[in-house]
Amino acid sequence: MALQSVGDIMTRELLTLDQTATLQDAHELMREKGIRHIPVVDPLTGKLLGVLTQKRMIATIMRLLADYGVNALERRERQCRVMEILDADMESVDVQAPLTEVVEFFLSNKHGCLTVVDEQGRLQGMVTSSDFVRLCAELLRARPA
Numbered sequence: 001m002a003l004q005s006v007g008d009i010m011t012r013e014l015l016t017l018d019q020t021a022t023l024q025d026a027h028e029l030m031r032e033k034g035i036r037h038i039p040v041v042d043p044l045t046g047k048l049l050g051v052l053t054q055k056r057m058i059a060t061i062m063r064l065l066a067d068y069g070v071n072a073l074e075r076r077e078r079q080c081r082v083m084e085i086l087d088a089d090m091e092s093v094d095v096q097a098p099l100t101e102v103v104e105f106f107l108s109n110k111h112g113c114l115t116v117v118d119e120q121g122r123l124q125g126m127v128t129s130s131d132f133v134r135l136c137a138e139l140l141r142a143r144p145a
Contacts, residue, residue: 003099005097006096006098006127007096008099009127009132009135010124010127011125011126016041017082019082021082022077022079022080023078023082024078026052027057036054036113037126038082040083041123047121047123048122050083051090051113051115052087060080064076064077091111092116092121093117094124095118102114106129112128113128
């Protein structure tokens with residue numbers, strides 16, 4: 001197994017939202033698909049605008065509940081745009097980034113994902129901590145007994 005760059009393990013087919021999406025859209029997508037990170041992408045250019053994490057989404061929902069109560073939650077989720085709460089400052093790498101560099105990113109930061117973009121900032125994929133666990137499992141299974 002000659003895995004060397006982030007392109008060797010990243011997920012290329014991603015579920016994304018655009019800048020018009022609401023918190024309710026994100027909440028439904030995360031719940032239905034069982035995902036924890038949603039890249040927000042400009043549909044015209046393919047440029048990555050940021051990432052909405054499950055952690056950020058839950059914190060926002062908890063704040064809405066505290067401020068407005070359970071009866072207003074659904075309405076408030078429809079009114080809140082993902083652009084208001086996404087993390088626009090997340091680090092990104094290019095597809096050729098060495099896996100050793102990406103491992104250091106995950107060990108040094110508390111992020112669960114790292115986006116992969118091209119020179120123009122267009123989303124190419126994402127690598128998550130789960131991808132590394134999967135890689136570890138493959139390597140352990142391939143190891144001679």
